[in-house]
Amino acid sequence: MSARDAILGKLGPARPIADLTAQADALIGHAERPLLDGDTIDLFLAQLDQPSIAATHDAVDTLGDLPAAVTRYLDANVGARALYLPPDPQLLDLDWQSVTTLHSCPVDDGAVLAIARAGVAETGSLIFETAPVAPMLPNFLALHHLVVLHRAHVVRWLEDALLPAGPQPRAHYWVTGVSGTTDIEGQYVRGAHGPRFLHVILVG
Amino acid sequence: MSFAERVDAALHDPLLKTAIDRATGTAQAKRAAAIAAFPSFEPARRRAAAIKDHVIANLGAYLAAFEANAQAAGAAVHWARTADEACAIVIDICKKADAKRVARSKSMLGEEIGLPHALEAADITRVETDLAEHIIQLAHERPSHIIWPALHKTREQVADLFRASHRSPQNEDTIPAMAASARRQLREDMLSADVGISGANFLIADTGAVCTVTNEGNAELSLVPPRVHIVTAGIEKVVPSMRHATHLLRLLARSATGAALTQYTTFYAGPRRPGDREGPEEMHIVLVDNGRTRMRDEGLAEMLRCIRCGACMNHCVVFRQIGGHAYGGTYPGPMGAVLTPALDGLAGAKDLPNACTLNGKCREVCPVDIPLPTLLRGWREKSWREGLEPVTMRRGLGLWAWAAKRPALYRLGTRVAIAALRRFGRRGWIARLPLASGWTDGRDFPRPEAGSFMARYRKGER
Numbered sequence A: 001m002s003a004r005d006a007i008l009g010k011l012g013p014a015r016p017i018a019d020l021t022a023q024a025d026a027l028i029g030h031a032e033r034p035l036l037d038g039d040t041i042d043l044f045l046a047q048l049d050q051p052s053i054a055a056t057h058d059a060v061d062t063l064g065d066l067p068a069a070v071t072r073y074l075d076a077n078v079g080a081r082a083l084y085l086p087p088d089p090q091l092l093d094l095d096w097q098s099v100t101t102l103h104s105c106p107v108d109d110g111a112v113l114a115i116a117r118a119g120v121a122e123t124g125s126l127i128f129e130t131a132p133v134a135p136m137l138p139n140f141l142a143l144h145h146l147v148v149l150h151r152a153h154v155v156r157w158l159e160d161a162l163l164p165a166g167p168q169p170r171a172h173y174w175v176t177g178v179s180g181t182t183d184i185e186g187q188y189v190r191g192a193h194g195p196r197f198l199h200v201i202l203v204g
Numbered sequence B: 001m002s003f004a005e006r007v008d009a010a011l012h013d014p015l016l017k018t019a020i021d022r023a024t025g026t027a028q029a030k031r032a033a034a035i036a037a038f039p040s041f042e043p044a045r046r047r048a049a050a051i052k053d054h055v056i057a058n059l060g061a062y063l064a065a066f067e068a069n070a071q072a073a074g075a076a077v078h079w080a081r082t083a084d085e086a087c088a089i090v091i092d093i094c095k096k097a098d099a100k101r102v103a104r105s106k107s108m109l110g111e112e113i114g115l116p117h118a119l120e121a122a123d124i125t126r127v128e129t130d131l132a133e134h135i136i137q138l139a140h141e142r143p144s145h146i147i148w149p150a151l152h153k154t155r156e157q158v159a160d161l162f163r164a165s166h167r168s169p170q171n172e173d174t175i176p177a178m179a180a181s182a183r184r185q186l187r188e189d190m191l192s193a194d195v196g197i198s199g200a201n202f203l204i205a206d207t208g209a210v211c212t213v214t215n216e217g218n219a220e221l222s223l224v225p226p227r228v229h230i231v232t233a234g235i236e237k238v239v240p241s242m243r244h245a246t247h248l249l250r251l252l253a254r255s256a257t258g259a260a261l262t263q264y265t266t267f268y269a270g271p272r273r274p275g276d277r278e279g280p281e282e283m284h285i286v287l288v289d290n291g292r293t294r295m296r297d298e299g300l301a302e303m304l305r306c307i308r309c310g311a312c313m314n315h316c317v318v319f320r321q322i323g324g325h326a327y328g329g330t331y332p333g334p335m336g337a338v339l340t341p342a343l344d345g346l347a348g349a350k351d352l353p354n355a356c357t358l359n360g361k362c363r364e365v366c367p368v369d370i371p372l373p374t375l376l377r378g379w380r381e382k383s384w385r386e387g388l389e390p391v392t393m394r395r396g397l398g399l400w401a402w403a404a405k406r407p408a409l410y411r412l413g414t415r416v417a418i419a420a421l422r423r424f425g426r427r428g429w430i431a432r433l434p435l436a437s438g439w440t441d442g443r444d445f446p447r448p449e450a451g452s453f454m455a456r457y458r459k460g461e462r
Ligand code: SF4
Pocket: B255, B305, B306, B307, B308, B309, B310, B311, B312, B313, B335, B362, B365, B366, B367, B368, B369, B370
């Protein structure tokens, strides 16, 4: 007998999953959530300020203003006006004259830019999905992670940002603050393996 | 070493006590603050327990659904009855991929099945990428906590380890400098790995995705660059949907570290797709039983709710005295005392369920409301029935079991005991509980705060 058959055999006859769905839906119902009071955008920005998230933020009116905001950040925090851009036409088509765009992502220093699909007020999370135009590795390799987020894509709860069942992106990931560790004597250190700095630029 | 000897060694290690106090003290405070901001945490954890129970009751159906969806996303799904089968599957995949170097993202299941050892035996270089696991690997030790595996190590000990083994170690022995040294060292190792191995915090049945959570970002750096991604996951990790996972994630982070959410929560669905510039060419998921179906059938189904948050050990008076290594198994603390006899056999682990004051604190903080004291009591009774206990212990326990089966009498007994504890308690600690001396000798009881757990339990405050 295969291991699969042995394990499923021990678990007994399975009810069809369709029968279970209603029960599972009822169990999640209106699940309890943490307290959250106030305007969604204000709450989201307040979460970014939390020490555990430690993200900075800026705002621009349109995507066309993005290069200027990025340049501002690079001048103030990175020194070099250089940046890795994912191969996303939305970003590549902007006017990047003031910045050197890198063809490969810097490993362990420098900056990278990415578009988040959503921001979540509840937790201050940024939600990303992989696609040919949106690789994920650069967002973990660079020291500074710059994130473009449309104001209209800031939602209140994690549930508001979930993808429906069915085909998924290869990976989707929720980034809630900068990389950190408390593995040595419980002392918090920022920038364990991933980015040490997270900067959100709201558009719109 | 016997359990008694390990406990003795732990109690005589002054550094260990300081290290545990610091880490668990901070964890307790942070959890308390997080739960204060989530006033409906009580019903939330009861809901979490109900969700897990529903899945455990219908585990076959959910596993089959997960398997079908994971396969549709392009992953290969393997099944393993035992730890050895699971390791053999992983090693086989590594060999077929001609893997020389494997990057591992911390997984307790990997520890449970002995994967680090199996990789070594197969001559495959293993890079532990979680900072604490990296420390443990350099020290040739086992994890002493499921969230902070290197909890027992002081900064001085870590500094020495790094100086002896890192290519460009820290210049000064500050914790940030040491973390930076590990970052330099591990980054190169992760990016040159042939295979990335992770566990799973959740398996999402209706999408076939595998969820990992880390604070360091090491999982993503370990799993995206290599040619092959292997997941080893206990069969109890499956949840019906993303909404169910979200509910559990809220409880997991708060219970583990006091955060609203872990820094990086990632869902992987299959290997690299056409047009992708990154990602593994193969994704393999190994679903591991290793005693879980048996636990489900033999009275330990509630233990399969466990989401490995570590709160029970952070709040356990015994764990806080003796640390994780004294437990002798993969999993320490209250959850370990329940799991180890199931995984390693009761005969060798019968002392673990006895190393408990039954103060009920573990159950109170457990985000999935596992009745840990009841399950521990079950092991004690089984151990007694099977004649594994010495005569004096048998007499004390027999009386206790007799009372425990009569709830009213048991409650009265504990109330009397609490009054006695108040009277005898000094600075919150009691050296001896007169009513239950059979297994309280040599153990300290915390001074009860306000009424017994059972009294509050009946008032519906659970
Ligand atoms: S038993 Fe409960 S408290 Fe302990 S690790 Fe498991 S889920 Fe957390």
